[in-house]
Amino acid sequence: MNIAVLCSGNGSNLQAIIDKTADGYIPAKIAVVVSDNKTAFALKRAEKAGIETLVLNPKDFASREAFDKEIIKDLRKRKIELVVLAGYMRLLSDHFIKEYGNRIMNIHPSLLPSFKGTHGVRDALEYGVKVTGPTVHFVDEKLDHGPIILQKAIDVKDDDTEEGLLERVHKEEHKIYPEAIKLFAEGRLKINGRRVVIK
Amino acid sequence: MNIAVLCSGNGSNLQAIIDKTADGYIPAKIAVVVSDNKTAFALKRAEKAGIETLVLNPKDFASREAFDKEIIKDLRKRKIELVVLAGYMRLLSDHFIKEYGNRIMNIHPSLLPSFKGTHGVRDALEYGVKVTGPTVHFVDEKLDHGPIILQKAIDVKDDDTEEGLLERVHKEEHKIYPEAIKLFAEGRLKINGRRVVIK
Numbered sequence: 431m432n433i434a435v436l437c438s439g440n441g442s443n444l445q446a447i448i449d450k451t452a453d454g455y456i457p458a459k460i461a462v463v464v465s466d467n468k469t470a471f472a473l474k475r476a477e478k479a480g481i482e483t484l485v486l487n488p489k490d491f492a493s494r495e496a497f498d499k500e501i502i503k504d505l506r507k508r509k510i511e512l513v514v515l516a517g518y519m520r521l522l523s524d525h526f527i528k529e530y531g532n533r534i535m536n537i538h539p540s541l542l543p544s545f546k547g548t549h550g551v552r553d554a555l556e557y558g559v560k561v562t563g564p565t566v567h568f569v570d571e572k573l574d575h576g577p578i579i580l581q582k583a584i585d586v587k588d589d590d591t592e593e594g595l596l597e598r599v600h601k602e603e604h605k606i607y608p609e610a611i612k613l614f615a616e617g618r619l620k621i622n623g624r625r626v627v628i629k
Numbered sequence: 630m631n632i633a634v635l636c637s638g639n640g641s642n643l644q645a646i647i648d649k650t651a652d653g654y655i656p657a658k659i660a661v662v663v664s665d666n667k668t669a670f671a672l673k674r675a676e677k678a679g680i681e682t683l684v685l686n687p688k689d690f691a692s693r694e695a696f697d698k699e700i701i702k703d704l705r706k707r708k709i710e711l712v713v714l715a716g717y718m719r720l721l722s723d724h725f726i727k728e729y730g731n732r733i734m735n736i737h738p739s740l741l742p743s744f745k746g747t748h749g750v751r752d753a754l755e756y757g758v759k760v761t762g763p764t765v766h767f768v769d770e771k772l773d774h775g776p777i778i779l780q781k782a783i784d785v786k787d788d789d790t791e792e793g794l795l796e797r798v799h800k801e802e803h804k805i806y807p808e809a810i811k812l813f814a815e816g817r818l819k820i821n822g823r824r825v826v827i828k
Contacts, residue, residue: 541760544743558823560780561740563760581759583782588826624757627787 431615432461434510436501436518441472443516443537446604447611448479456608458615461508464501466520488520498526505530512614515569516607527571532621534569535614537607539599541565541581546574551596560586562595564603566610568621577626579619580606630814631660633709635700635717640671642715642736645803646810647678655807657814660707663700665719687719697725704729711813714768715806726770731820733768734813736806738798740764740780745773750795759785761794763802765809767820776825778818779805 435444444463450456463476464484476483484504491497502525505513515522515536527534540550542565547553554562563584570576582602586595613619618629634643643662649655662675663683675682683703690696701724704712714721714735726733739749741764746752753761762783769775781801785794812818817828 541740541743541758543756543758544740556823557742558777558825559740559742560764560777561760561762561782563782565759578757578759583760583762588824624755625787626757 431458431511432509433458433512433514433611433615434462434464434505434508435460435472435476435514435516436464437470437472437516438465438467438519439470439472439517441470441475441516442600443603443607444472445475446608447514447516448475448481450608450612452479456612456615458512458611461510462504464504466497466518472517494521495523495525498523502526502529512611514607514611521573522569524571527569532568532577535579535607535610536567536569536574536576537603538565538567538574539596539603541583542567542574542578551599552592555586555590555592555595562586562599564599564606566606568626577621577624579610579613579626582606630657630710631708632657632711632713632810632814633661633663633704633707634659634671634675634713634715635663636669636671636715637664637666637718638669638671638716640669640674640715641799642802642806643671644674645807646713646715647674647680649807649811651678655811655814657711657810660709661703663703665696665717671716693720694722694724697722701725701728711810713806713810720772721768723770726768731767731776734778734806734809735766735768735773735775736802737764737766737773738795738802740782741766741773741777750798751791754785754789754791754794761785761798763798763805765805767825776820776823778809778812778825781805 460481462482468485473483513530513534540554545553561583563582565581566579568576620627659680661681667684672682712729712733739753744752760782762781764780765778767775819826
């Protein structure tokens, strides 16, 4: 099974997925790493692992949809069956979501539906929750909203800083994201309304 | 330390608190159980444990505030230092919350801020979360919103029913609610903005 990973930044989740495809844990091949940011460190990681990359500059396109169509053209050519968002900072167009319905995954650093948006860890800390943790979910038209595949709870400590908590959340992300992709690649995820059941 | 427990129904959390004051785990005395419902089973539990009760019918009062003032009169007389809501189905008036600011606790059957309101377990199940669990928090003017004292995460199973999940959430409630009250009674809870720190 061919997967594409879309990144905008550091790509630490990409690295976890690279490692877990390399060692056979995930029975799939990362066929391409796509980025909207040519300076993303994720691209270095891809190159180091011998994975092809596609870099597109949003400024070269008239609209979000035109940009996404260019990506989709590439993904089709590569027969991509799963699109994995890993720190991809652009909203997908409805066109993209329709094209890859229930075949796009995202990871979010809070226990959704709590703390949607770009500061999932900071917002949780400021709210004062005692439990937080990452969520892997399918992507639908609404932000951080699609059916949930895996979540992992971790305790927030009384003296946690944003950096410390972020580090522990990331550590769990690097476990559950490969796990969710593995389950998908094995054909074991069944979507039942909003509930995702593992066969 | 004298505490008051306010109930409207079965009172299974009240029972856990009765048991944990009786065995000395919580260093406090339940001075009164208050109910807005004379048929609440919680009242039977109180009577069996030899705890005084106060039953008031909201229909006998002109307003929410008048009702609450009657309760407060009783609580003052008894020198109540902590008000514990345990399945109390009435919203407290602002007057009540001002009178007992940061000295009113509530328990909610979801990981707040997710799934506020009266169906915390059902809503979580329908949303398809993989992790849920109860929250003990101080009460402020907004529904299910005050500073969080304790939370306990439990896994949602793929074949969970509302009844099955509710039972597991309740089981955890009966542990963390006494624990939170114990910490309060020992003077170990410090509220720092929205964060509650355990000394």
